[in-house]
Amino acid sequence: xxxxxxxxxxxxxxxxxxxxxxxxxxxxxxxxxxxxxxxxxxxxxxxxxxxxxxxxxxxxxxxxxxxxxxxxxxxxxxxxxxxxxxxxxxxxxxxxxxxxxxxxxxxxxxxxxxxxxxxxxxxxxxxxxxxxxxxxxxxxxxxxxxxxxxxxxxxxxxxxxxxxxxxxxxxxxxxxxxxxxxxxxxxxxxxxxxxxxxxxxxxxxxxxxxxxxxxxxxxxxxxxxxxxxxxxxxxxxxxxxxxxxxxxxxxxxxxxxxxxxxxxxxxxxxxxxxxxxxxxxxxxxxxxxxxxxxxxxxxxxxxxxxxxxxxxxxxxxxxxxxxxxxxxxxxxxxxxxxxxxxxxxxxxxxxxxxxxxxxxxxxxxxxxxxxxxxxxxx
Amino acid sequence: xxxxxxxxxxxxxxxxxxxxxxxxxxxxxxxxxxxxxxxxxxxxxxxxxxxxxxxxxxxxxxxxxxxxxxxxxxxxxxxxxxxxxxxxxxxxxxxxxxxxxxxxxxxxxxxxxxxxxxxxxxxxxxxxxxxxxxxxxxxxxxxxxxxxxxxxxxxxxxxxxxxxxxxxxxxxxxxxxxxxxxxxxxxxxxxxxxxxxxxxxxxxxxxxxxxxxxxxxxxxxxxxxxxxxxxxxxxxxxxxxxxxxxxxxxxxxxxxxxxxxxxxxxxxxxxxxxxxxxxxxxxxxxxxxxxxxxxxxxxxxxxxxxxxxxxxxxxxxxxxxxxxxxxxxxxxxxxxxxxxxxxxxxxxxxxxxxxxxxxxxxxxxxxxxxxxxxxxxx
Numbered sequence: 001x002x003x004x005x006x007x008x009x010x011x012x013x014x015x016x017x018x019x020x021x022x023x024x025x026x027x028x029x030x031x032x033x034x035x036x037x038x039x040x041x042x043x044x045x046x047x048x049x050x051x052x053x054x055x056x057x058x059x060x061x062x063x064x065x066x067x068x069x070x071x072x073x074x075x076x077x078x079x080x081x082x083x084x085x086x087x088x089x090x091x092x093x094x095x096x097x098x099x100x101x102x103x104x105x106x107x108x109x110x111x112x113x114x115x116x117x118x119x120x121x122x123x124x125x126x127x128x129x130x131x132x133x134x135x136x137x138x139x140x141x142x143x144x145x146x147x148x149x150x151x152x153x154x155x156x157x158x159x160x161x162x163x164x165x166x167x168x169x170x171x172x173x174x175x176x177x178x179x180x181x182x183x184x185x186x187x188x189x190x191x192x193x194x195x196x197x198x199x200x201x202x203x204x205x206x207x208x209x210x211x212x213x214x215x216x217x218x219x220x221x222x223x224x225x226x227x228x229x230x231x232x233x234x235x236x237x238x239x240x241x242x243x244x245x246x247x248x249x250x251x252x253x254x255x256x257x258x259x260x261x262x263x264x265x266x267x268x269x270x271x272x273x274x275x276x277x278x279x280x281x282x283x284x285x286x287x288x289x290x291x292x293x294x295x296x297x298x299x300x301x302x303x304x305x306x307x308x309x310x311x312x313x314x315x316x317x318x319x320x321x322x323x324x325x326x327x328x329x330x331x332x333x334x335x336x337x338x339x340x341x342x343x344x345x346x347x348x349x350x351x352x353x354x355x356x357x358x359x360x361x362x363x364x365x366x367x368x369x370x371x372x373x374x375x376x377x378x
Numbered sequence: 379x380x381x382x383x384x385x386x387x388x389x390x391x392x393x394x395x396x397x398x399x400x401x402x403x404x405x406x407x408x409x410x411x412x413x414x415x416x417x418x419x420x421x422x423x424x425x426x427x428x429x430x431x432x433x434x435x436x437x438x439x440x441x442x443x444x445x446x447x448x449x450x451x452x453x454x455x456x457x458x459x460x461x462x463x464x465x466x467x468x469x470x471x472x473x474x475x476x477x478x479x480x481x482x483x484x485x486x487x488x489x490x491x492x493x494x495x496x497x498x499x500x501x502x503x504x505x506x507x508x509x510x511x512x513x514x515x516x517x518x519x520x521x522x523x524x525x526x527x528x529x530x531x532x533x534x535x536x537x538x539x540x541x542x543x544x545x546x547x548x549x550x551x552x553x554x555x556x557x558x559x560x561x562x563x564x565x566x567x568x569x570x571x572x573x574x575x576x577x578x579x580x581x582x583x584x585x586x587x588x589x590x591x592x593x594x595x596x597x598x599x600x601x602x603x604x605x606x607x608x609x610x611x612x613x614x615x616x617x618x619x620x621x622x623x624x625x626x627x628x629x630x631x632x633x634x635x636x637x638x639x640x641x642x643x644x645x646x647x648x649x650x651x652x653x654x655x656x657x658x659x660x661x662x663x664x665x666x667x668x669x670x671x672x673x674x675x676x677x678x679x680x681x682x683x684x685x686x687x688x689x690x691x692x693x694x695x696x697x698x699x700x701x702x703x704x705x706x707x708x709x710x711x712x713x714x715x716x717x718x719x720x721x722x723x724x725x726x727x728x729x730x731x732x733x734x735x736x737x738x739x740x741x742x743x744x745x746x747x748x749x750x751x752x753x754x755x756x
Contacts, residue, residue: 039705040712042750049705056668056705062698077755080700100701148701233756260756290434300756312756320440322458323478323526327417327427327434334418349753357735362751371749372420373740375727377455378611378638378678378690 036159038097047084047098050151050159059100061109061147068113068144068169071229075169076144078234078260079224083148083167086222086240091150091163101147103164103212109145112205122208124201132178132185139187140176141197143226144169145205164213165220166205169235170198173228195238198223202241203250210248219243221250233260233300258309263299272306276341280311283339290331293318310345310365318353325350326374329359333370336361342368414537416475425462425476428529428537437478439487439525446491446522446547449607453547454522456612456638457602461526461545464600464618469528469541479525481542481590487523490583500586502579510556510563517565518554519575521604522547523583542591543598544583547613548576551606573616576601580619581628588626597621599628611638611678636687641677650684654719658689661717668709671696688723688743696731703728704752707737711748714739720746 038048039056050057069076084098104112108122115138116123126138150163172194174187189197202221209219222240227233239253261271263280271277284297295317302309315332319325329350340346348361348370359374416426417434428435447454462476482490486500493516494501504516528541550572552565567575580599587597600618605611617631639649641658649655662675673695680687693710697703710726718724726739726748737752 039708042708042711042748046704046708048708049701051668051709054664054667055670056702056709058670058702059699066698074755077700081754081756084701084704098701098705100699146699286432289432290429292433292436302756310756312754320444321437321478321524322455323427323462323476324434324436326424326462327476330417330420330424330426331429331434333420347751347753356733360738360751370420373725373738375725376459376690377452378459378680378688 041093045088045093047093047096047150050097050099057099057102059147060102061104061106062100064106064109064113065144065146071175072227072231072234074231074234075226076234078227078236079144079167079169080146082224082237082258083146083165083222086167086237087148087150087163087165087220090165090218090220090242096150096152096162097159099149099151099159099161101149101164101166103149103209104145104147104166112145113142115140124204132176134185134187137176137187139171139174139189141171141174141189141194142168142201143171144224147209161213161217163218163220164209165222166209167222167224167237168198168201168205169224169226170194170201171226173226175229194225195223198239199250199253206243206250207248210243215246218245223253227260232262232298236260257305259303261301261303263301263311264297271301272303273308276301276308279339279341283313283335286335286339287315287332290328291317291324308341308344311340311347313340313346313348314351315348316351316353316355319358322374322376325358329361329372329374333361333372336363336370337368346370419471423466423471425471425474425528428475428477435477435480437525438480439482439484439523440478442484442487442491443522443524447604449553450605450609450612452609452612453604454612456605456614457522457545457547458524460602460615460636461524461543461600464545464615465526465528465541465543465598468543468596468598468620474528474530474540475537477527477529477537477539479527479542479544481527481587482523482525490523491520493518502582510554512563512565515554515565517549517552517567519549519552519567519572520546520579521549522602525587539591539595541596541598542587543600544587545600545602545615546576546579546583547602547604548572548579549604551604553607572603573601576617577628577631584621584628585626588621593624596623601631605638610640610676614638635683637681639679639681641679641689642675649679650681651686654679654686657717657719661713664713664717665693665710668706669695669702686719686722689718689725691718691724691726692729693726694729694731694733697736700752700754703736707739707750707752711739711750714741714748715746724748 037051041048065076111120111122112124114120114123115125116127124142125140129138131137146167148165149161151159152162154160172189175184206219220242222237224237225235227235236259237256239255241250241253265271265277287297288295295315297315299311299313301311345365346363349357350359352358361370361372363370415429419426443454489498489500490502492498492501493503494505502520503518507516509515524545526543529537530540532538550567553562598620600615602615603613605613614637615634617633619628619631643649643655665675666673673693675693677689677691679689723743724741727735728737730736739748739750741748
């Protein structure tokens with residue numbers, strides 16, 4: 001799925017990049033002899049990340065998410081973005097530094113995501129009952145787990161763990177093969193069953209994490225429903241909770257009302273608000289006939305209840321020249337401003353027929369006009 | 379080379395988009411009964427483009443550029459960007475509206491670009507002398523021609539032609555096959571010969587264009603040297619001139635000193651300024667070791683003499699998570715600000731190992747910090 005797209009490259013010495021404001025080269029709690037730096041912050045609403053000795057501190061379970069979501073990587077993308085967003089409600093980007101999870105190792109997460117068995121007592125998924133009928137087998141309920149660490153600098157300038165967020169991705173559909181390389185079957189899981197199994201898994205994960213990290217830090221747990229493998233949007237977080245420092249019990253859950261949808265809506269998959277759909281259709285019609293050849297216009301939409309939270313639009317068309325790309329981008333900016341809902345963040349990617357991004361437009365919730373950029377070449 | 383990447387799409391009625399400031403729905407000189415609109419302008423430094431009846435007015439020779447540059451599309455991209463830049467010296471983006479060339483049709487341009495023969499007296503390339511040895515045959519000197527029209531609104535609100543720019547792309551290397559699907563051979567053309575043949579071709583093009591458009595508008599001619607087919611940057615414009623309204627003679631040429639280069643420099647291909655190369659190497663080294671897996675870092679650089687005019691950087695690495703992309707992007711912004719030359723426009727594309735753009739950073743010549751955007755998914 002992921003291959004290393006690099007030709008041979010010369011490795012040369014790597015100096016220290018000056019660290020960002022406030023965090024000059026300090027020693028780190030976990031490796032007191034080495035300094036840490038941060039990635040720097042381009043935007044108040046993003047966390048700075050931890051760098052040790054000039055290298056990014058990667059997740060201890062790096063790569064598990066990619067393999068667990070290989071059938072639809074959108075589930076990984078939306079899972080991680082959403083998990084970071086929930087974390088921001090507890091750990092402000094101003095006071096906390098983001099570190100990829102360092103507690104749960106790759107083998108730990110892999111064991112937890114596997115079935116329970118005599119060899120794997122920690123498996124969060126049920127034992128194999130020997131059956132392979134869609135409705136008779138025990139499905140895999142838990143699909144992915146990811147830890148995020150939130151760090152604070154202490155009075156001595158050391159960076160120490162100050163909070164953990166853990167996301168748990170749950171299946172509504174468990175895809176499986178009856179034989180290797182065979183046809184794909186699916187076991188459906190009801191919403192109620194998913195939520196019930198999610199609570200059971202979350203309780204175990206919190207107790208185990210608490211045992212590993214001690215009593216000093218809060219643990220935020222966020223439950224995610226995986227999207228189907230052919231979905232054009234990822235899944236969404238349906239509940240979350242904070243387990244305060246000192247506790248290892250989940251007492252209550254906060255339900256979210258967030259879901260992702262695809263525009264244009266279809267007869268079988270509608271969107272929560274008809275006005276948004278009408279606005280998108282107006283925009284699409286405006287764009288589609290700009291060139292003699294038709295443009296494809298689709299979007300991912302994020303909703304909280306019936307309220308649109310953001311749009312990510314993709315436009316694909318065939319360009320015959322750079323000047324066409326520039327003109328089209330200007331036209332899209334005008335049409336987007338006229339037709340698309342205001343007050344929400346909107347990204348628009350303009351792709352050529354070979355799928356490469358030719359230009360890009362974006363606005364934040366506050367902006368009224370679009371930032372535009374055409375990818376040109378010297 | 380270019381295929382239509384669209385699935386079946388519903389065509390629906392297309393209304394009129396409100397036109398941009400100053401140009402309310404006017405009638406057009408060439409089709410007096412139909413209104414024209416413009417694409418709108420996102421940026422003072424770009425032209426607005428012409429829309430007729432809701433559709434972009436495409437080039438009359440649309441597609442010729444793509445086929446003439448199919449071996450290296452960078453030659454088309456840099457040709458068209460550069461041609462627009464030269465046009466801006468004569469036709470301000472404030473006063474003129476851009477229109478894709480409407481004078482030279484596809485068959486005209488194709489005839490001009492072919493060899494001269496009894497059947498094709500207008501061919502700008504020399505007759506076939508029947509020989510196919512690299513140094514004996516007559517090479518193809520002229521590779522591409524493109525017309526751009528610059529329009530002004532008259533007192534009646536009609537849009538009329540106010541200037542033409544024509545670009546002529548010349549070969550230093552003419553690639554050819556001795557037999558269909560056979561090996562590729564190359565005839566080298568000296569710089570002097572290219573320039574000489576370019577002047578001959580330009581004189582003919584101007585005279586023919588003048589005959590077609592009449593005496594009222596200036597014609598700007600710009601000469602471009604095509605890059606080699608395996609080049610990672612396009613070619614560059616080496617000379618240009620303006621033929622004033624009423625004249626059809628080229629009296630003198632303005633030489634440019636603009637060229638494109640690739641970073642990192644190699645032993646066989648150096649760059650004009652060692653300081654820029656050192657700055658780029660520092661940046662590259664800083665970036666390359668951020669992850670355990672190496673990142674590839676290359677750039678296109680535009681020079682005027684020894685002065686760097688702009689950089690387009692491409693970074694390719696393997697990401698395992700969205701959080702890695704966000705952290706890396708912030709790190710790149712900091713490193714770019716620290717190491718890359720200031721006072722020039724810089725674009726940076728961050729790509730995953732599958733080649734898709736994951737994030738993007740850009741600054742204009744005036745900016746000190748970078749605009750950053752991570753392409754996320756719902």
